[in-house]
Amino acid sequence: MAFNKRVKIKNLLTEDFLNKEVSAMGWVRTKRSNKNVSFIALNDGSTIKNFQVVADPNQIDDEILKKCNTGACIKVRGKVVASQGAGQQAELLASGIEILGEADPEKYPLQPKKHSLEFLREIAHLRVRTNTFGAVFRVRHALAYAVHKYFNDKGFFYIHTPIITASDAEGAGETFKVTTFDLKNPPLDEKGNIDFKQDFFERETNLTVSGQLEGELAAMGLADIYTFGPTFRAENSNTTRHLAEFWMIEPEMAFYDAEDNQDLAEDFLKYVINYALENCMDDLEFLNKRAEDEESTKKADQRAEMGLLDRLKFVVDNKFERLSYTEAIDILRNSNPNKKKKFQYLIESWGADLQSEHERYLVEKHFKKPVILTDYPKEIKAFYMRQNDDGKTVAAMDILFPGIGEIVGGSQREERLDKLTQRMEEMDIPTEEMWWYLDTRKFGSTPHAGFGLGFERLVLFVTGMGNIRDVIAFPRTPGNAEF
Numbered sequence: 001m002a003f004n005k006r007v008k009i010k011n012l013l014t015e016d017f018l019n020k021e022v023s024a025m026g027w028v029r030t031k032r033s034n035k036n037v038s039f040i041a042l043n044d045g046s047t048i049k050n051f052q053v054v055a056d057p058n059q060i061d062d063e064i065l066k067k068c069n070t071g072a073c074i075k076v077r078g079k080v081v082a083s084q085g086a087g088q089q090a091e092l093l094a095s096g097i098e099i100l101g102e103a104d105p106e107k108y109p110l111q112p113k114k115h116s117l118e119f120l121r122e123i124a125h126l127r128v129r130t131n132t133f134g135a136v137f138r139v140r141h142a143l144a145y146a147v148h149k150y151f152n153d154k155g156f157f158y159i160h161t162p163i164i165t166a167s168d169a170e171g172a173g174e175t176f177k178v179t180t181f182d183l184k185n186p187p188l189d190e191k192g193n194i195d196f197k198q199d200f201f202e203r204e205t206n207l208t209v210s211g212q213l214e215g216e217l218a219a220m221g222l223a224d225i226y227t228f229g230p231t232f233r234a235e236n237s238n239t240t241r242h243l244a245e246f247w248m249i250e251p252e253m254a255f256y257d258a259e260d261n262q263d264l265a266e267d268f269l270k271y272v273i274n275y276a277l278e279n280c281m282d283d284l285e286f287l288n289k290r291a292e293d294e295e296s297t298k299k300a301d302q303r304a305e306m307g308l309l310d311r312l313k314f315v316v317d318n319k320f321e322r323l324s325y326t327e328a329i330d331i332l333r334n335s336n337p338n339k340k341k342k343f344q345y346l347i348e349s350w351g352a353d354l355q356s357e358h359e360r361y362l363v364e365k366h367f368k369k370p371v372i373l374t375d376y377p378k379e380i381k382a383f384y385m386r387q388n389d390d391g392k393t394v395a396a397m398d399i400l401f402p403g404i405g406e407i408v409g410g411s412q413r414e415e416r417l418d419k420l421t422q423r424m425e426e427m428d429i430p431t432e433e434m435w436w437y438l439d440t441r442k443f444g445s446t447p448h449a450g451f452g453l454g455f456e457r458l459v460l461f462v463t464g465m466g467n468i469r470d471v472i473a474f475p476r477t478p479g480n481a482e483f
Helices: 009-014 062-066 117-122 131-153 212-222 258-279 281-295 308-317 325-333 356-367 417-426 435-442 455-463
Strands: 021-033 038-043 051-055 073-082 090-101 205-207 224-232 245-254 321-324 371-377 393-401 405-412 448-454
Touching: 009 021, 009 051, 009 090, 021 051, 021 090, 038 073, 062 090, 117 131, 131 224, 131 258, 131 281, 131 455, 205 224, 212 224, 212 245, 212 435, 212 448, 245 258, 245 455, 258 281, 258 308, 258 371, 258 393, 258 405, 258 448, 258 455, 281 308, 281 455, 308 455, 321 325, 325 356, 325 371, 356 371, 356 393, 356 405, 405 455, 417 435, 448 455
Parallel strands: 051 090, 321 371
Antiparallel strands: 021 038, 021 073, 038 051, 073 090, 224 245, 245 448, 371 393, 393 405, 405 448
């Protein structure tokens, strides 16, 4: 059958195959026929664009043409000729068509009409065949490649941190437990508690919520590392921003301070978004039009001020504004939405945990550029963040984007053993269980920093989709683990 001889549709559209015999394979998007000829729109996933196949009933058996329905998979042999119609320079004049897989038009759920995203989530095993999800996942691939390319070209080393861990890096306690026990009859100790010493790892373990802590260990020998892997949160939340399984990018750098960390994060974000703009424009233009159509259905006061492509260029073309949490609180406290009680969460005093509405106000209304907030109150940040000399704040940073709020969170890490131990005790984090982490502060400690970026949140921003479940192929959420 010579599958490896097929020419991808992306190549048919961008290279010169005029008057050449080729084989193309893909799925039928639409077919329209008259007495003299059938026009088949063929797509193979390599591009959002279809390639037109022209089938003459005198050349192609009528029984074959009847099976070229939407969703069917076909192989077409023929000559590439100049297109007679508008919209495409070339088309494929079929000399032979082979049905690789039929699709019953009475049962195939993806017919040529507009389907709701909710409906498509119910058939996530098929939704990648649509224009929208084909575009999303091609962009996702490009962004993942750009992540690896960026760090590789900067001399970073890719570290695979464990998926099964015995620690909860965030201290949230919302983890998925890992065990080999018979859940109906687990072994108990003398006190009647589950005896995890008899479990596979001889202790309680869970799926990781972050690769950061192990990443720090690697940075203490390799200097510049990054992780890029799956993480898990057992948070019973059904919002448009939460997943139970998602991917995290977490670089950790020895010999970096807070400012170095901010510089790297800004440069990194601009690089990967620029990469998408340079390599995915067909898909982004489609997604931009899709977002415009969606916005047009909203009330005027609920519409985004910028289109998708404008938002992406807004990020790459602007130097990020940097200010402290304290400065941001003053701006927000004195803002019109706060004074007129239009914020859902009013800013009344220093120490408040900023919400998405506050973050977006700073980016979209006040500064009109991406924002890096620094030096947060230590009470609302994690134990590992370096304590500032004021005794109240830590060397944390969050990067805020239009439309989405926080996209990156990071900090300079606490490298001083006494300060770190003191903070862990204050937060009831057992130092004896974290002996391995504390060892890095006992032996050759150095200033170091890092940040975390939820990959799906990045894909959400770049594609303009409104629900995080639509930027991962098979979303895992409360009550949903199909496909």
